[in-house]
Amino acid sequence: MNKLKIAIQKSGRLYEDSIKLLKDCSIEINIGIDKLKTTALNFPLEILFLRDDDIPQYLEDGVADIGIVGKNLLLEKRKRIKIKETLGFGKCRLSIAVPKSLSYNKIQDLDGKRIATSYPFLVREFFEKRYINAEIHEISGAVEIAPGIGLADCICDLVSSGSTLFMNGLKEVETVLQSEAVLASHLHLDSTQHIIMEKFLFRIRAVKKAKN
Ligand code: PRP
Ligand code: ZN
Ligand code: MG
Secondary structure (H helix, E strand, C coil), X not given: CCCEEEEEECCCCCHHHHHHHHHHCCCCCCCCCCCCEEECCCCCEEEEEECHHHHHHHHHXXXXXXXXXXXXXXXXXXXXXXXXXXXXXXXEEEEEEEECCCCCCCHHHHCCCEEEECCHHHHHHHHHHCCCCXXXXXXXXXXXXXXXXXXXXXXXXXXXXXXHHHHCCEEEEEEEEEECXXXXXXXXXXXXXXXXXXXXXXXXXXXXXXXX
């Protein structure tokens, strides 16, 4: 029997809720110790645990057929993939934050600043639209420590509870975009994969409805 491969975040903000979604859809899984991949016990689904940042690329390449990923990453990576459903969890925003000690009044205060981010495309677009000249430093993780170690003046990163910013002495000053988790798919699924995906989507929609 053919299986559909779903990519979910290995650890981080979306992990727990992604596992919970499978459970709410009555899909049973055993998560192994290594947590690289696992097969559902009662549904034709293979679960791949990956870094969320890599999921858009894997979906474009067809390494995974479907995936749960933040809209923020889809907009940043601009891969050729399809959004099938918004999932109602993983709500967060991509925001610019500066050290608490910095006085900030308006966006022009960012002019000439060095900004560290894992979202260079979205940040560049945000600044260009507002005629702000900032130096973008792309880093792939632990962005929030960049100002503290003198690597940048400010950052642009995801904020959900705000505790990461708080712990690093940063304050949020501008919102670049709002995001939440979505189910996305590879562009060319075969007919069996398509049928499995539709079954899964049917269950997801039922779960969403029951919550409203
Ligand atoms: C984001 C972001 C922060 C954290 C913010 O990480 O990079 O680290 O979430 O959440 P908080 O406001 O609740 O503290 P993401 O989920 O993208 O994981 P990753 O950075 O490890 O890829
Ligand atoms: Zn991430
Ligand atoms: Mg992070």
